[in-house]
Structure formats: C-alpha cells, structure tokens
Amino acid sequence: MDLVTAEEMRQLDRTTIEKLGIPAIALMENAGRAIAEEVIALCRRRQYNSGNSVHADAGHGSDWGMESDIVRRGSNGGSVTGGTGRSIGGGWNGSSGVSGGAQPPQEFRVSADRALTLDHAAAEHWLILAGKGNNGGDGLAAARHLREAGLAVTLVYAAAPQTLAGEAAVQRDAAAALGIPAVVHGRDRIDFAGCTGIVDALLGTGSAGEPRGAYADLIAAANASGKPIVSADIPSGLDADTGALHEPCIHAAVTVCLALLKRGLVQYPGAGAAGRVVVRSIGIPAALAREAGVQASLLTPEVLQTRLGVDVSRRRSPEGHKGTYGHVLLAAGSLSMSGAGLLAARAALRAGCGLVTWALPAALLPYVIGAAPEIMLAAAGGGEDGTWNAETAAEVLRLGGKRDVVATGPGLGRFAGDREWLRMLWEGISSPLVLDADALNILAECNYTEWSSPGRPVILTPHPGEMARLAGVSTPQVQRDRIGLAQAYAVKHSVVLVLKGSHTVIASPEGEVYVNATGHPGMGTGGAGDVLTGMIAGLLAQGMDAVQAAAFGVYLHGLAGERAAGSRNHPSALIAGDMIEAL
C-alpha cells in the first residue's frame, strides 16, 4: 500500500482528472459516498456494542431485510413483490412454460444499497463540518448519502457558503436543493450537544499551518463534544506529510483516507489522532502512484513479496545444511552489557542463519561460555575489565573477513580509539555491515562519508535518540517527520536506515521507504533493539539483500513482539528474550 505526501496526492488527482478524463466531481462523489458508508458502519458498530440490535454489526438487520428484499417469482418476470421476504419464493409451481417442470425454482434476490442502509437511522443526527475547499465538498456529498439513508444531518459551514467554489459549490447547491439544514459558524448556533456524531470535512490535504479562525473554533468544539468524529481524508489540523499535530487538531474515531494513504496517518502523533484509518478507493488508479514515482509504502506481506521479492514463507532447501544459511560475525557485548551480545547472537540464529560467531572481549569469555551452546565464541582481546579497546579491530577484521555478515554495536560501550576502531571495520570489511547502538554513537562523531568503502551495503538501526545524534538534530525533530528524515539521511549517506520506534521506518539509499505496521507497545524494553540487530544480520547471512533483510527483519521482529506480548499475562511483562522465543 503506497504512502503519499499531499503534493504527490495532488499530482495524482490532476493526472486522473486531466489525463484520464475522470471529472473531479466524480471523484468527490466517490469520496462522499465512502465517507457516508464509514459513518454508517460506525453507527452499526455502536448499535451493536450498545446491544440495540443483535443484527446491526452484520450490516443486515431484520427490519432492513423485510423492507428491502424483493423476491421475484418465476423466470418470466411474472410477479414482483416487495416487502414480504422469502416466504413468497416458496410458491413456485412450475408455470414458467418450460416443459418437464421438475426444475427447482430459480429464486433471485435484489438487495438495496446495503452499505448505505442503517437500522434505527432516525436515532442518528450528524453534524457535517464543511470547510470551503474540496475537503468540505467531500463532506457535503457525504451528507446527501447519509440523509438518503435516513439519518438526520445538519451542515455546519466554516465560511459563508457563497465563498465555496468549483465542485464544492456544486455540492453546496445540491445539498441546498434537497433542503438539508445548514448553519454557518459565527452566524448561527451550533448544537454539538444534540448530535450523535460529527463528520470532519474542514481541512484536507490543502491545509497549511495551524487551523485559523472558524476552523480552529469548530475543531476545538468538536473535540470537546465527546461525540465520535469521522474525518474526511485526514483529521483537520494534522500535517498530512509528517504526522505533526497543529493546535487544535481533530481527534477522530475513524479517518476515511481517500484514494491513497497519507504519510501523516502512519506517523505519530498523527497516527494517534486519526483513530481507525480506512483507505477508500475513489477512482484514482493506485498504479498511477508508482508511475508518478511515489517511493513510500506501508510494509505489508504483499509489499514484502511483490515489491521487495522476499520469500515470506522462508522455505528451506531439503538439501540445505548449516553452511547454506550463512555465517554471522557479531562483535558485541562488554562487561556490564554482555547480555546485549547474547540477545543479538541468539536472535540471529532464530532468524534462521546457519552459524553465529560472537566476538567479545576475552575477559568476558569464561562468564558467557554455556549461556547459549549454539553460539561460537571468539576472544577478541580487549581490556582485563571486559571492555573493548582499539587493538581488537585487527582480530574483528580477521574474523569478519571470512563471514557473510558483520554486525556490531550492541553492548559495545565506548572506549579510547573507538572512532579509529570503527573506521578500520568500515574500510576493511567487505561483507554487509549492520551497525547499532554504540557503533552508531561512534559513527555520529565521525565524518564517515569521507571514509573509503569496499562498496558493500551498510545497515544502520538507530532509535530516535541515536538518529538525532547521527543527523545532528534534536530527538523531537527526528520524531516530527520520521519518514522524511530517514529517507533524506539514507539517500545522502548511501546507507539502509532503520529508524526504530512505533511504526519503524526503513529507507534505502535509492530513497525507497517502507513503514512497518507490526509491533506492540510492550516491545519498549531493554534488549529489543539488540534482538532486531541480530535478526537483520541473520537474514542477511541467508542471502537477502540489505533492504530485504532490514524490512523483513523489522516486520518479523514486530510480529514476534505481538506474539510474545499476547503470551504473557500482561504485555508489560514482555522482555527481549521472549521475542526471540516467539520467532
């Protein structure tokens, strides 16, 4: 599923309208209908949850069935009867004129527009907050459909209705012609307390900056009402590209995202303000996105398979042996953080690689022997206190030269000469390199773009704090536009970047971006990052390319976290080792 910026969306709108010849009003009609359908779906869920109607959630209540089903008797169009349901269909008497009339009746049923039908519709009264742009036009189109379905609706214009233009003005006039009641902010009283829900069609992808004037007032009042809000395209007040929230910003129960998923809806805090996000097709062909050069997508199994070419089933060859699945060298762990190395090494094995050698300060070796018998250990020298030192680089280089992947960083610590140490690895290791934790902190202090490189891929896996150090910005600045920053950094530094956090972002040196959707809040626990480093290294060792391994590693890591969280009595009890066991 593609992820677009507001500008990319505008271009795709234009292409659809100008090159394909689909009228803008048709797209708006589709948008309005999609929004109305999601409002109705929300009403059904609410009815179901409150026990008003046991049929409601199925979207096919008993009243609806009786009123709308039409049973047509016979194949010659004889009699058509509405409103009495299936009982009529039993009257087949073989009088269709077909000889040998032993055929069973060919009953067929005609249904009304189920998605726009609601039991107890009269109990609903929705306010439609309409801005003066096309987002407002979408809301006005939705209002017509809701009214058609029997819900009471009141239009609430943020600006004088005569200021609407283009397709939005067409919708305004259609609504007026149908006699849909309307009020105007600043002129009329708006009864938020009396409504049962609110459609937010104030601002969409054309909004810029903090909502002003009437828009700000209406957003604040809608939030304060406590009524469920269905946002058209994006919650008004959200930055569609970055996920930043302006003040005020709608807090929606549902966001009906139109045509293509906007980047801001998958980045926090925007993802939190959007509620449940439903992407609805409105007639803009999704294929246009790739043709137009859209580079970001949500990381789904389908994207992993078709776009990234990952074999998500991870088939093993019947002839395979441990040598088939690659050998990871991990340089990690120090006295106080030896567990980080152990977690990464075990995760690499659980990700399916054939062999893992864990290089560590020699003084630590006696303490970790036997901790995981599947791991091979290599003493890399270092201080008597179990720390790394600059001289260990030669041994890591020697060991790493023979391995399919080298990963370093977890539990490494900082030490005198560590910048030169990392430079030697960077310049001397010709297999793919995975850098995490302190390796990233070291890198942040180096002008590493000037280092020579053997031309192999490098994967960096920073959390937001490490990313801030790498990019020379503050952590809040990192979080303000995770996709944009990760993409720009990966391209500029020719690395595969894995920006960790809720909805981890994976960016390639070519500017491709994948946003992960697996994971669990319980994964915020020490060692979770070490597990990811090991997993990515383990996948690389098996022959995946750097982007495949980073993306699939992140995806599987999130799934393992979900599984592990579900297996505890409470998700907050989740620890990193549980994720390895859940792989």
Ligand SMILES: NC(=O)C1=CN([C@@H]2O[C@H](COP(=O)(O)OP(=O)(O)OC[C@H]3O[C@@H](n4cnc5c(N)ncnc54)[C@H](OP(=O)(O)O)[C@@H]3O)[C@@H](O)[C@H]2O)[C@@H](O)CC1
């Ligand atoms: N194009 C198409 O074919 C399709 C478009 N679609 C829909 O259109 C949406 C985009 O529509 P859009 O481009 O008209 O912009 P939109 O978000 O309605 O806002 C513009 C208005 O807001 C105002 N305004 C801006 N910032 C403001 C602020 N901070 N505070 C207050 N006011 C502010 C601005 O006023 P101005 O500043 O110009 O005076 C202008 O009047 C998109 O999200 C989707 O829903 C779909 O139906 C598919 C087909």
Ligand SMILES: [K+]
């Ligand atoms: K909106």
